[in-house]
Amino acid sequence: MTRDDVIGEVADRLAVLQANEETRYKVPSHITTEWQEGLVNSTVDAGSVANGFLLEQQFKVASAVTISEARAKMCEWNYRVIDHLNLDREVVLVAVSYLDRAVIGGNQDTMSTRTFQLVAITALYLATKLYEATNVVARSYDLLSFFTYLSRGVFEAEDIVKMELALLESLHWDVHPPTPQTFCFELVRLVPSDVPPVTRHNLIQTVQFLIELSVCDTRFVAKSPSDIALAAMLHAFELSALAHYKVEFLDLAHKIGMAFDNDRVIGCYDILQELYNQGGYDLTEMGCN
Numbered sequence: 001m002t003r004d005d006v007i008g009e010v011a012d013r014l015a016v017l018q019a020n021e022e023t024r025y026k027v028p029s030h031i032t033t034e035w036q037e038g039l040v041n042s043t044v045d046a047g048s049v050a051n052g053f054l055l056e057q058q059f060k061v062a063s064a065v066t067i068s069e070a071r072a073k074m075c076e077w078n079y080r081v082i083d084h085l086n087l088d089r090e091v092v093l094v095a096v097s098y099l100d101r102a103v104i105g106g107n108q109d110t111m112s113t114r115t116f117q118l119v120a121i122t123a124l125y126l127a128t129k130l131y132e133a134t135n136v137v138a139r140s141y142d143l144l145s146f147f148t149y150l151s152r153g154v155f156e157a158e159d160i161v162k163m164e165l166a167l168l169e170s171l172h173w174d175v176h177p178p179t180p181q182t183f184c185f186e187l188v189r190l191v192p193s194d195v196p197p198v199t200r201h202n203l204i205q206t207v208q209f210l211i212e213l214s215v216c217d218t219r220f221v222a223k224s225p226s227d228i229a230l231a232a233m234l235h236a237f238e239l240s241a242l243a244h245y246k247v248e249f250l251d252l253a254h255k256i257g258m259a260f261d262n263d264r265v266i267g268c269y270d271i272l273q274e275l276y277n278q279g280g281y282d283l284t285e286m287g288c289n
Helices: 003-021 033-039 067-085 090-104 113-131 143-150 157-170 180-190 197-215 225-239 243-255 263-279
Strands: none
Touching (some): 003 180, 090 113, 090 197, 113 143, 113 157, 143 157, 180 197, 180 225, 225 243
């Protein structure tokens, strides 16, 4: 394929992804502070025990927490499980999309800790089953038994199976969401071809890291995956000191309709920059530079 062919294919694929994120996979932006505070009525404790990633059997129920706290805990737990299984971390983005559309998109007034946690566990189980069906490691497990085991007796296999069907119906069986990482896989193809392979690899690693920072933050729930991806790309270019390549990339992205200068992308960029600065991360130590 010529460079023009690649750019044309990327433009077509991005157009389809954007159409999907604005229709079948859109999360309503009705998340007020008051609504969040009323959603989860007790603390979800997904703390580390025995093997470092298992759910605690007993949950703290002393105080109410916001959906952002409960969701963040479950996101972190998801990553521990996926890393333990040595699976693709994008599975977590898919699972969180299920959770956000089923719980937040459903605009439920209240939800017990147990139900919230069951939805979250089932979402990860479903995403793993669909996205890693051919993975050798995943195939070596009886996934249903494995996820039942992770709950340490809180849930039976039957609970997860019933919730899986309810989750699928709530999602209208739309189970292949365009994630920010999906958009980035297309956007990196627009990076100038003369970028050295090692530099390109480090840029991709930085983008993926920034996307993962966004996953656990509720402020991104109603943001479009394409806007998050664009913001992550922009920030990654700056962190990687690739200003001379960034200008060419931005110009090309703009020509195919992916504008970086709108308020939505800028808003995502500002939050990502805040999260990155607050975390005190070192890209060299993380292997991104």
